[in-house]
Amino acid sequence: MSSFVSFTIIGIVLGSTYAIAASGLVLTYATSNVFNFAHGAVGMVMTFLYWELYVHQGWPVWFVLPFILLIVAPAFGLVMELLIMRRLTTANTTTQLGVTVGLMVALIGAGQLIWKPGGRRVDAFFNGSKVSFGVVNVTAQQFITLGLALAVALGLYVLLNRTRIGTAMRAVVDNRELLALHGARPNVLSGLAWALGSSLAALTGILLAPQLNFDHTTLTFLVVSAYAGAMVGRLKSLPLTFVGAIALGLLTEYGQWLYTELPTSWITDSEGVIYGLKNSLPTIFLLGVMLVLPQEKLRVGRVTGTKLPRIPSWRTTMLWSAALLGGSYLLTGAMGEANNARFGQTMCLPLIMLSLVLLVGYGGDVSLCQLSFVGVGALVVARGFDIPFTGLGFHSQISPLSIVTAFLLTAVVGAIVALPALRLRGLYIGLGTLAIAGAMDRSVFESGLVGFGAQGSTIQVTRPSWLSTERSFALAVVVAFVVTAWIILAIRRSKYGRILLATRDSQAACATLGFSTTMTRVAVFAMSAGLAGVAGVFFAGMSVTPGTLNFYFFQNLPLLLFAIVFGVTSVTGVLTGGFVYGCITSTFIVGQHPDLVGLAYIVVLVMLRLLVNNPNGLVGLLFDQSRRIMSRPDAVSAPPGSAAAREPYPATAGLGLEAPVGSA
Amino acid sequence: MALLEVDDVHVRFGGVVAVNGATFDVDEGTIMGLMGPNGAGKTTLFNVITGLQAPTSGTVRFDGKDLKKVHPRLRALGGIGRTFQRLEVFGSLTVADNIRVAAEMRGIENPARVRDELLDRVGLRAFAHVTADSVPTGIARLTELARALAVSPRLLLLDEPSSGLSEVETEDFAVLVRSLAEDDGRSVLIVEHDVELVLGLCSQIHVLDFGSIIASGTPDEIRKDKRVQDAYLGADEAAAAEIEEAV
Numbered sequence: 001m002s003s004f005v006s007f008t009i010i011g012i013v014l015g016s017t018y019a020i021a022a023s024g025l026v027l028t029y030a031t032s033n034v035f036n037f038a039h040g041a042v043g044m045v046m047t048f049l050y051w052e053l054y055v056h057q058g059w060p061v062w063f064v065l066p067f068i069l070l071i072v073a074p075a076f077g078l079v080m081e082l083l084i085m086r087r088l089t090t091a092n093t094t095t096q097l098g099v100t101v102g103l104m105v106a107l108i109g110a111g112q113l114i115w116k117p118g119g120r121r122v123d124a125f126f127n128g129s130k131v132s133f134g135v136v137n138v139t140a141q142q143f144i145t146l147g148l149a150l151a152v153a154l155g156l157y158v159l160l161n162r163t164r165i166g167t168a169m170r171a172v173v174d175n176r177e178l179l180a181l182h183g184a185r186p187n188v189l190s191g192l193a194w195a196l197g198s199s200l201a202a203l204t205g206i207l208l209a210p211q212l213n214f215d216h217t218t219l220t221f222l223v224v225s226a227y228a229g230a231m232v233g234r235l236k237s238l239p240l241t242f243v244g245a246i247a248l249g250l251l252t253e254y255g256q257w258l259y260t261e262l263p264t265s266w267i268t269d270s271e272g273v274i275y276g277l278k279n280s281l282p283t284i285f286l287l288g289v290m291l292v293l294p295q296e297k298l299r300v301g302r303v304t305g306t307k308l309p310r311i312p313s314w315r316t317t318m319l320w321s322a323a324l325l326g327g328s329y330l331l332t333g334a335m336g337e338a339n340n341a342r343f344g345q346t347m348c349l350p351l352i353m354l355s356l357v358l359l360v361g362y363g364g365d366v367s368l369c370q371l372s373f374v375g376v377g378a379l380v381v382a383r384g385f386d387i388p389f390t391g392l393g394f395h396s397q398i399s400p401l402s403i404v405t406a407f408l409l410t411a412v413v414g415a416i417v418a419l420p421a422l423r424l425r426g427l428y429i430g431l432g433t434l435a436i437a438g439a440m441d442r443s444v445f446e447s448g449l450v451g452f453g454a455q456g457s458t459i460q461v462t463r464p465s466w467l468s469t470e471r472s473f474a475l476a477v478v479v480a481f482v483v484t485a486w487i488i489l490a491i492r493r494s495k496y497g498r499i500l501l502a503t504r505d506s507q508a509a510c511a512t513l514g515f516s517t518t519m520t521r522v523a524v525f526a527m528s529a530g531l532a533g534v535a536g537v538f539f540a541g542m543s544v545t546p547g548t549l550n551f552y553f554f555q556n557l558p559l560l561l562f563a564i565v566f567g568v569t570s571v572t573g574v575l576t577g578g579f580v581y582g583c584i585t586s587t588f589i590v591g592q593h594p595d596l597v598g599l600a601y602i603v604v605l606v607m608l609r610l611l612v613n614n615p616n617g618l619v620g621l622l623f624d625q626s627r628r629i630m631s632r633p634d635a636v637s638a639p640p641g642s643a644a645a646r647e648p649y650p651a652t653a654g655l656g657l658e659a660p661v662g663s664a
Numbered sequence: 665m666a667l668l669e670v671d672d673v674h675v676r677f678g679g680v681v682a683v684n685g686a687t688f689d690v691d692e693g694t695i696m697g698l699m700g701p702n703g704a705g706k707t708t709l710f711n712v713i714t715g716l717q718a719p720t721s722g723t724v725r726f727d728g729k730d731l732k733k734v735h736p737r738l739r740a741l742g743g744i745g746r747t748f749q750r751l752e753v754f755g756s757l758t759v760a761d762n763i764r765v766a767a768e769m770r771g772i773e774n775p776a777r778v779r780d781e782l783l784d785r786v787g788l789r790a791f792a793h794v795t796a797d798s799v800p801t802g803i804a805r806l807t808e809l810a811r812a813l814a815v816s817p818r819l820l821l822l823d824e825p826s827s828g829l830s831e832v833e834t835e836d837f838a839v840l841v842r843s844l845a846e847d848d849g850r851s852v853l854i855v856e857h858d859v860e861l862v863l864g865l866c867s868q869i870h871v872l873d874f875g876s877i878i879a880s881g882t883p884d885e886i887r888k889d890k891r892v893q894d895a896y897l898g899a900d901e902a903a904a905a906e907i908e909e910a911v
Contacts, residue, residue: 495765498768499768505754506753508748509752509811511740512746513740513812513815514737514738514740514815515740515769
């Protein structure tokens with residue numbers, strides 16, 4: 001019984017920490033409409049700074065704490081607001097997601113660059129002294145955490161609901177310009193919110209630090225669990241956020257308690273499934289919350305439509321395909337087997353990213369579990385599958401049958417993942433899919449029973465004999481890329497492509513035409529997952545021994561990031577983005593320079609910053625530039641970029657309308 | 665029996681009464697107008713009819729059936745089409761594809777022919793290959809109209825269709841709407857600022873002000889109605905001048 005009471009106390013304390021993090025998130029979301037994926041990463045950096053000053057440099061704690069919480073963290077929040085968030089308030093969800101994820105990845109990169117991974121620890125406040133209450137002990141740290149959570153709750157409530165500044169802060173999100181006309185200073189207000197939010201993130205990290213594995217990703221992602229608390233409050237209500245966070249803390253700790261009470265034999269027999277399940281409780285909680293959130297209403301009067309890059313003609317597609325294949329053939333001919341293996345692994349990334357074109361680029365949905373789909377595809381081929389009644393089956397071999405099976409099974413998984421997506425959109429799907437990716441890591445991939453096993457790399461995948469060399473298989477990956485690209489372009493040209501874009505542009509208009517967008521979105525999720533599954537087969541074949549680490553959920557973030565930066569709306573965009581990302585991972589990580597990865601991410605963030613208002617990415621910018629140059633003769637009479645500069649018009653007829661001069 | 669029956673519909677947003685007991689019918693094959701100054705509750709009423717906004721109280725019946733709790737999509741399948749005051753074109757598709765995709769979504773046979781017919785009928789030929797987010801507002805409105813027509817609605821709700829059209833274009837537009845009712849037998853419910861257009865086009869007109877219907881009748885009756893003139897005078901002097909001109 002006493003263990004139950006202690007787990008309750010630990011749960012409430014953990015919940016309080018989540019509550020502090022979640023309230024910071026709600027605060028910034030409520031004032032700027034930007035959901036900050038980097039919230040945890042800010043906390044992480046600040047916690048490392050705390051370690052640096054307090055533990056490493058030995059400064060006194062009474063100075064370090066206020067210095068970080070009241071000066072450094074708020075200043076960081078202000079800079080974030082000034083440089084990035086201010087411009088994001090009106091951007092679409094994909095861009096918002098991309099930029100804040102980019103910031104998160106860059107902060108982790110910067111963190112790793114400054115503080116090399118390695119054993120660090122921070123002691124609890126007052127050296128972990130405890131107060132005894134009969135059967136249980138409560139530490140000073142736990143008292144402080146509870147007290148701070150209460151203070152934060154009360155303080156934020158009073159600030160937002162009882163003060164003029166609070167009211168004005170809540171108004172910023174609705175209409176900056178209007179608020180400015182009424183004499184408030186929107187930039188100051190949202191700066192204040194981000195300063196506070198960043199300070200709360202720092203506080204969370206510092207409170208959590210003594211009980212954790214002190215490393216960059218654990219700190220960043222523990223706060224992700226706090227997102228579930230914020231979801232309970234629908235990113236608006238602070239009281240509900242607190243309730244949700246405490247519930248999550250209790251759930252996590254009760255799971256832990258149950259785990260210690262279970263017979264040991266059950267746990268060993270399950271080969272990691274129960275362990276994984278226990279660790280996935282926050283995820284399950286988040287998914288549960290998403291399923292009971294009220295369905296998003298149809299909205300009208302939003303900005304709709306993003307101009308996509310023009311569909312290339314079949315002839316252009318053919319030429320580029322031939323150039324890619326020919327180039328790869330010559331390149332692999334000139335390189336040795338080791339480099340060909342590296343080239344093949346690099347080319348897997350554009351192949352994986354192609355599946356995002358359909359879902360994110362055309363469909364306007366978001367997936368942060370695409371790599372998990374890739375993992376499922378790899379898993380299908382690695383573990384093998386016997387098709388009932390037919391006598392057909394395969395075990396760890398790459399064959400047409402394993403490719404088709406991987407496609408179908410992954411598509412089914414994709415459709416299931418899409419279920420919460422039926423009711424929600426944008427941000428929530430991003431969070432939900434990331435949560436799913438995390439759960440897949442722990443309860444599927446790491447499991448010895450159904451997955452690769454905890455450290456993976458035990459199952460060997462065999463290639464067909466005629467593709468046994470690195471060169472031939474690398475070329476097979478390029479062929480798979482070309483074929484998938486053709487499939488995607490064919491979909492884009494077809495009726496389904498038009499319907500997909502229409503669904504993305506206006507759900508309200510679709511509804512008033514009598515069309516249900518639900519099935520379209522499930523179908524596109526399934527199709528995209530299936531293509532990712534096929535990419536997984538090729539990935540497995542290329543790496544020979546696929547393992548859990550290849551599909552670690554965190555890698556979904558840079559994957560989506562690079563796709564967005566280079567242009568997730570076009571095949572060329574993901575080819576470039578995937579190639580660059582592939583080069584970074586295979587050159588820096590495989591080539592033993594992991595510290596440079598962080599630097600690369602920072603560079604990407606800077607590029608992303610330039611793209612806030614260009615959803616077609618870097619490649620989209622290039623397309624626009626080249627078109628502008630090509631159409632220079634027309635551009636004399638029309639400003640570049642206007643409708644008239646892009647399209648020739650035949651003589652007008654009908655209602656006596658004139659050809660457009662400007663755009664609407 | 666009227667095709668559309670709106671009965672004592674109220675919509676309240678917190679303390680604000682957007683629609684206050686609106687009651688009217690739309691008969692088959694007729695053009696009915698809803699007039700009123702900004703904020704009179706016209707668009708809200710449209711949203712109630714198409715199901716994007718639930719009424720606080722009151723009923724809407726279409727073809728004799730109570731539409732309470734009927735999803736917007738099913739209302740559309742039943743034959744209610746609409747355009748939007750704040751545009752909801754499919755911005756990344758061309759004007760032609762906006763029309764075609766509507767037919768494709770509903771599985772209508774030969775969507776390419778539907779597209780070609782409507783491009784000619786609505787007069788969008790010249791803009792067929794321009795993406796819808798880069799055409800002028802007036803053209804985007806016509807695109808929405810053509811898109812709605814692609815699925816052959818029995819009742820068409822037009823929300824401020826003429827804003828953004830020039831005078832000549834508006835005249836052509838009136839001819840088109842009249843033909844929708846007279847040749848196709850569709851019912852049209854039109855919300856308009858352009859008083860002249862409404863008076864010239866509709867057989868029956870209701871005037872809304874602050875959520876309530878303050879006058880109903882034929883164009884002639886509306887012209888003479890003192891309350892209508894007051895409402896317009898109170899709200900918008902330019903529109904009042906227009907009314908006087910029309911009278």
